[in-house]
Amino acid sequence: MQILHRQIFRELLKLFGLTVSCLLGLILIGRMLQLRSLFLSQDIGFFNILQLFFYLTPFFLLLITPIATMLSVFLTFLRMSTDNELTALKANGVSLYKMLPAPLAFCTLCTLFTLFISSWGLAWGMDMFKTKLYQFARTHSKFALQPGVFNKEFPGITFYAHQVDNEKGELKFAFVRDESIKGTSVVVVAPEAQIESTAATAEIRITFKNGNIFRKSGEELNILKFGTYAIRLDLGKLLMGFNFNEDKAKDMPLSRLSAIRSDHNEAPGRGDRFYRKVNTEYFKRITLPIGCLVLGMFAIPIASAFRGLKQQYGLLLSMGLFLVYYTMFSVGVSMGESGAIPPAYGLWAPNFVYIFVALIGMRYANKERMPTFVHWLMHLRFNKRASA
Template sequence: MFRPRIIHRYLLREMIGPFFISLGVFTFMLLIAKIMELTDLVVSRGVGLDVVGRLLLYTLPYFFVFTIPMATLLGVLLAFLRMSGDMEVVALKAAGVSPYAFLPPVAVLAICAWLVTSALAFWGLPWGNHRFENLVFQVAKAQTDLALKERVFMDTFPGMVIYISRLPGQGQMTDLFIVDEREKGRHHTIVAKRGKIFPANNDRLILRLYDGTIHSVGQNLRSAQTAAFVTYDIAVDASTLSAAHQRTTKHEKEMYFGELLAEMDKLPADSMQHYLIEMEMHKKFSVPFACLVMALIGLPLGMHSRGGRSWGVAIALVVFLGYYLMLSAAWSFGKTGDYPPIVGMWAPNLLLGALAVELFRREVKEKPLAILDVLGGLPVIIQRLLGAKLADRGAER
């Protein structure tokens, strides 16, 4: 006779390893994607690695809120896939152990994941988002060239239109075209091969141009002058640029739960901003709750399937992709007020939760649904499709 506590400890040990490995792998993948996104700040803009490191640190709560539920699914799924493959599940059932005995250790893992994700959603996520946005604005304010764009006619500075072909970084510019209408009665058109922008004082910037020409025309078009220059300085007003980098309000994703409640009370009940804030509030509950749903759906999938780890990863990706697509669709429709935000934010959990309960009930009665075989066969189908495609390419060569 097996003792429940021994079985529970054994199952928990089996799940913890895949859980942390999955958590590390998926978080690392998201970090790599973010690093690639921030590479331009280092290479082209000269932002220090310490700043990039802080930006990555501030994105971790956001990543963990989504990777922890997925790691929970994979932790349960891979553990029971391994046990099913080694016939341990069959042996336990033959020894009189009910599938319900598998629920306590799964619940322990799911509840721990839910608590951590809830803490991140309520406190870590607003902290990280707010710090991230503040740091981005500080960098943008310190490096004025971040407000400039390549191959776009910009009216960033009052009375001027600027076109820049390329921004190599460090405030450098190449192939500039400038229309300056700040002088009353005169219209200046400036073309320069190179340029550089740097701060002066009292909210002023210096736009230093090299190797260009100035074409000036009077308002009545009776006088015109053209002059070439080696170096030419233009002083521009940066007060509007500085104002653009002043953060006066928080985005709803930067607000703590109490701040969301206070902000929602100020808004009309039928406004889009009211819907967005209400959805953000429900999201703080619904996404962490997905840990419980993912664990519950991973249990029957792992007990039923006979595939290896690659099978389990493929099935987990399909399940989580379905959840994420439903959540994204619910957010898109819910922010317009087409249906109550609570419905949109909780519908994915309710649908997957109902599916998980039904799958487990059928597995207990040893009457699995056809969907289990479909999900279990997806990796084989994908492998065959990829193999056929590679074979066709080989034949063409």
């Protein structure tokens, strides 16, 4: 039995590593394109983007570990069922229940790993991601304009130049509109300007020559002429899509979420929607790790029921079943954040439904019986083969 458990556990680990690697690779490609488009006009290299992706890995692992656990268990027992290994073991007196220690140990390890990520790893990764993102923007960025195009990379500020020489930093017929101050609009117009991006001081300096400043505040309009006028901007503000000062629930460690749930004074002055998000995120961080154990146990009777199914079809079937689970989970998150139902109900529901099906399915699989609907599906499949 020890040899059997070791072999099953080893195969589970191999499939888990392969599944996680493939899913992370697919996400990497998509995220690198997204991050690259963010830094399109900036001097951010491939390895810098790879480093940013590394810090996002805990966030992705929290989502893909449950499905990787389910796929590993499902494909392992589907192969054993297809190769008649389960039949041979049962003929020698080894019931399905006696094979459970290996998948149980594997699913428990996956649960503990995911719980570690949800408790600490996710918050650490998001903090490091924001820090590095801001650092790269400040130290590697270059500000570039396109002639005849309005540039709004800086929040609240619009740049325009009719002619641009980015190599020399020379602008002709330059225009800048600053609406960063509420209730006040400042427009600077000049026939020529000089732009300098300085990574060492993390700032952009734009020097206008022989132009006008139009300042409107309410009904008052002031016009000033100047010979030389310079403005300075922080390169870090190029990341207009990221608010580094906002304290989001999804970026917090589990301990802080628990503290805010217990006492709202831990995050004073926030609205009810924020506290609902904190409550929902708290249960999300707990139920997703438990989902590894639930989905792993759920996969065993499903694999036994669909014996003889090819690996590619088995993969599609397991992905479809996980999609049902994740859809229920997503609906629970949305309803919890909106306040339609308590988050505990919506987020625990998928686990309760799947563990209930797993326990009933395990009983059928151990007796080598199948529910009626599975017989119907198998009969439908055989009829299609016969008609083909």
